[in-house]
Amino acid sequence: MSQFIDPKIVPKAKLYTGEEIPFVGMGTFGSDRFTPEQVSAAVGGAIRCGYRMFDCAACYGNEAQIGDVFQAAFDEGVVERKDLYIMTKVWNDMHDRVEESCRKSIADLRSDYIDLFFIHWPFPNYHAPGCDVDSRNPDSKPFSPERFINTYRQCEALVEKGLIKSIGISNMTIPKLEAVLPMMKIMPVACEMEIHPCFQQQELFDYLVAHKIQPIGFMPIGSPTRPERDMAPEDVADIQLPQMKAIAEAHGIHPAVVALKWAVQRGQIPIPFSVHEMEYVSNLKCTTEDPLTEEEMAIIATLEKNNRLVKGQVFLWEGAKDWHDLWDEEGFIVQ
Ligand SMILES: NC(=O)c1ccc[n+]([C@@H]2O[C@H](COP(=O)([O-])OP(=O)(O)OC[C@H]3O[C@@H](n4cnc5c(N)ncnc54)[C@H](OP(=O)(O)O)[C@@H]3O)[C@@H](O)[C@H]2O)c1
Numbered sequence: 001m002s003q004f005i006d007p008k009i010v011p012k013a014k015l016y017t018g019e020e021i022p023f024v025g026m027g028t029f030g031s032d033r034f035t036p037e038q039v040s041a042a043v044g045g046a047i048r049c050g051y052r053m054f055d056c057a058a059c060y061g062n063e064a065q066i067g068d069v070f071q072a073a074f075d076e077g078v079v080e081r082k083d084l085y086i087m088t089k090v091w092n093d094m095h096d097r098v099e100e101s102c103r104k105s106i107a108d109l110r111s112d113y114i115d116l117f118f119i120h121w122p123f124p125n126y127h128a129p130g131c132d133v134d135s136r137n138p139d140s141k142p143f144s145p146e147r148f149i150n151t152y153r154q155c156e157a158l159v160e161k162g163l164i165k166s167i168g169i170s171n172m173t174i175p176k177l178e179a180v181l182p183m184m185k186i187m188p189v190a191c192e193m194e195i196h197p198c199f200q201q202q203e204l205f206d207y208l209v210a211h212k213i214q215p216i217g218f219m220p221i222g223s224p225t226r227p228e229r230d231m232a233p234e235d236v237a238d239i240q241l242p243q244m245k246a247i248a249e250a251h252g253i254h255p256a257v258v259a260l261k262w263a264v265q266r267g268q269i270p271i272p273f274s275v276h277e278m279e280y281v282s283n284l285k286c287t288t289e290d291p292l293t294e295e296e297m298a299i300i301a302t303l304e305k306n307n308r309l310v311k312g313q314v315f316l317w318e319g320a321k322d323w324h325d326l327w328d329e330e331g332f333i334v335q
Contacts, residue, residue, distance in 0.1 A: 239258075
């Protein structure tokens with residue numbers, strides 16, 4: 001019998017709507033390393049170990065298989081739909097057909113409704129899954145607040161229709177948020193963004209918290225086994241840093257788990273991925289016991305290295321300089 005962590009003792013984040021959600025979820029992006037069946041088997045195992053939150057996406061290509069394991073868990077009486085917090089995202093090629101994308105995810109995930117529905121990227125720039133990072137789509141365009149709000153309005157309509165409970169944004173920047181937040185009728189409850197010890201995004205984190213938008217940190221362990229095409233020579237391996245290793249040793253845990261404890265104690269919801277039961281159990285359990293000390297939290301705060309791993313090159317448009325243009329680093333929207 002697998003180890004069971006009572007979902008009641010997993011810490012909760014309170015959204016501006018008053019809803020309380022688990023402070024850790026499971027990522028489901030198998031990339032080209034794991035098949036949809038391997039990922040969905042892990043989701044099935046994770047539900048039985050006490051996970052209640054899952055980060056899915058239409059473009060991960062595995063929602064139908066994950067839906068099968070959700071259905072099995074409902075049929076076997078392991079959980080009811082209301083016990084799960086299911087997140088998914090509309091991919092860039094469906095920004096004009098958001099309802100169609102949402103209805104497909106709902107059908108695939110066998111879930112009646114989506115708890116939190118994200119706009120995966122803030123522009124409709126499409127690329128084929130797994131394509132070369134240097135490939136460019138000639139139809140790609142820079143960010144446009146009007147185009148984004150057109151997509152966002154479709155999400156607002158989904159809330160009104162009861163297809164989704166809340167809206168999320170992802171891969172945003174402060175200048176983009178400044179442009180679009182005033183136009184929204186229903187505020188987003190959360191922003192999914194890359195966060196790990198060597199990439200803490202403190203300014204954006206603080207901005208979100210000030211606007212009552214919950215940060216959700218993707219690649220919380222620094223995605224140590226991401227495909228080679230997503231690795232750059234300057235990238236730092238968070239869990240190899242001597243400070244992370246020393247803290248791990250002091251607690252008798254893996255440095256990956258230190259990164260997750262840090263995430264929860266700092267205030268972002270981590271969504272670690274693993275298909276290995278031993279790992280995904282410790283990733284949930286670590287939030288319920290043996291917290292890091294204030295000194296350890298302070299040490300990890302110093303590990304910031306501005307090391308963005310998801311650079312987003314494949315979304316660049318004609319005339320863009322390089323991937324830095326996607327992230328508005330000078331404080332204005334790069335056109
Ligand atoms: N919104 C977005 O644009 C976006 C972008 C990227 C990711 N995401 C989401 O974020 C999730 C997580 O990102 P990610 O999978 O790239 O990175 P990650 O969670 O930082 O790293 C995952 C890898 O860490 C290792 N690992 C996990 N738990 C471990 C443990 N307890 N001990 C040791 N090693 C452990 C596993 O390696 P092994 O498999 O080798 O064991 C696993 O493949 C994705 O699945 C996806 O849901 C969202």
